[in-house]
Amino acid sequence: MARDIPDDGSMDGLRAAATAQFETARAMPPGVYTSDSFLALEMEHIFGQEWFCVGRSSALSEPGDYLTCDLAGQPVMVLRDNDGQLRAQSNVCLHRMSTLLQGRGHARRIVCPYHAWTYNLDGSLRGAPAMSRNSGFCKDNYRLPQVRCEEWLGWVFVSLNPEAAPVADALSALEEMIAGYDMARYTESFFEEHVWDTNWKVLAENFMESYHLPVCHAGTIGGLSKLDEMICPPGHAAFNYHTILKDESLRIACAHPSNDRLQGDERRMTYLIAIYPSLLITLTPGYFWYLSLLPKGPGQVHIRFGGGMSDDFAGDADAAENFTRLKTLLDEVNVEDRGCTEKVYRGLSSPLAQAGHLSHLERPNYDFARYLLSRVEAGQDAA
Missing domain, CATH: 2.102.10.10 (Rieske [2Fe-2S] iron-sulphur domain)
Incomplete structure (x- = not known):
């Protein structure tokens, strides 16, 4: 039996956030993250139904x-x-x-x-x-x-x-978009599991926008991230994405000389892909890393964290050294992200927390809210 719509205001707040015009949109309200009843709806209609x-x-x-x-x-x-x-x-x-x-x-x-x-x-x-x-x-x-x-x-x-409809059908547009990266040829070199004290959607949204990079990641990748080079187009039904251009000094984030599939700016373009509900992929021409998220209650998230290099780099003499540097960088970035996202959850759990307006660089967050609303409401309608 389907669960009733919670009466704690979280659904009304989500509906308001997701149905506003993007140019005036606000972030999702605190109850969407903190409500036990809203999490129950997510487990039933999202994680119990989606891929x-x-x-x-x-x-x-x-x-x-x-x-x-x-x-x-x-x-x-x-x-x-x-x-x-x-x-x-x-x-x-x-x-x-x-x-x-x-x-x-x-x-x-x-x-x-x-x-x-x-x-x-x-x-x-x-x-x-x-x-x-x-x-x-x-x-x-x-x-x-x-x-x-x-x-x-x-x-x-x-x-x-x-x-559930086949995965490839839902993601055909994405597959065409990133064909030049040949993602099937990226080899996973590490896999870890973590639990952080934040809501799964806080971490998902943190990944979906690069607006925070110059501040949250000032000690690592922030200086290589230029806000005016971030492109945040409208999302698709099954995923959203945005792109940033990496500085060519970060060689392992750029296309290998042997890669003749990518041209021009594509050779240093990073895709940040959010496949709903919770697969988050950073895909560069040289390496990838990902998070796959499952909630452990409103205030905790279980993280599957992995990544590695494109096989284009496999034969390089410095391949092992490049990977070691990459993993060190990713670990440092994770420390920064954990600090930021746990602070956000503590803040939105407070009585005076209020959701503010979104930047144009947070378009993926808006599309994510629309996805959440569509799945929860569709589940209720089907019941």
């Missing part, structure tokens, strides 16, 4: 490689099966309902840590100790429920919604 990115397919290169996540209350495992196919399925044992796999790793088979019921990689039950005296038990009747799973340009998405 969620669990990471890069290169992390699941061999049969038995797996990763896990909890999506809208459902533990999910994603793995490469013995046929070489990516597969997502319930991560809950069909006996006494323990979770099965944890984190990321490699397994030849799936063994329940509670009673050792054992499953094949395709989810079929392989064996169950001490069950021969139960006349109703038949091993062939047990198979882990399957979950939608698709790959797009090296990204792995899962959805609990069996009727």
Whole structure:
């Protein structure tokens, strides 16, 4: 049963923010971030229905490689099966309902840590100790429920919604836009998981605008970020983006000499892409990094953080040194972003917090508000 629209004012505030003309628009109101009832709507109508990115397919290169996540209350495992196919399925044992796999790793088979019921990689039950005296038990009747799973340009998405439209259909315009970057050939070199004390939307919006770069990132990339070179076009139904031009002194952010796919300013153009609801990608001609976000209550967010270099740079003698410098820079930027976004959440949780008008450089934030409203209202209408 669908949840009722919360009566704490958060929906009315979101509706006002999302339906205003952009030229007069304000940021989303505090209740959209702090309300337990609004988060419940997000879990039901967004994370329970949309595609969620669990990471890069290169992390699941061999049969038995797996990763896990909890999506809208459902533990999910994603793995490469013995046929070489990516597969997502319930991560809950069909006996006494323990979770099965944890984190990321490699397994030849799936063994329940509670009673050792054992499953094949395709989810079929392989064996169950001490069950021969139960006349109703038949091993062939047990198979882990399957979950939608698709790959797009090296990204792995899962959805609990069996009727979700294919990922590639929703992102065809984006795929055409960034074709010259050949994103499928970017290799993930690191992956980490973090929990920050802020709302998931605060962190998502922080990524969606570069207005804050000269201030929040004054110690790192702020000096290389020029507000007058930031382009923030209207968003699309499934994503928004903006672009900035990187200084050519940051060589690993620019196209490799061997790259003949990008021309002119494209060779130093960075795309900051927000794929709804919560995959955030910084894509430069030389490297990429990403955040994939899941809420842990209104005031905490679980972050899947990864990245690496374009394969164009793989053969360079200084490739390892370049990556080390990149990772050091990204860690420093993350420290700055964590400080900023946790301050924002503390501020918007205060009784006197008020949402101000948006800059023209915050167009993606406006489009994000419109996306949130459309999904929550559509879910209510369907109910």
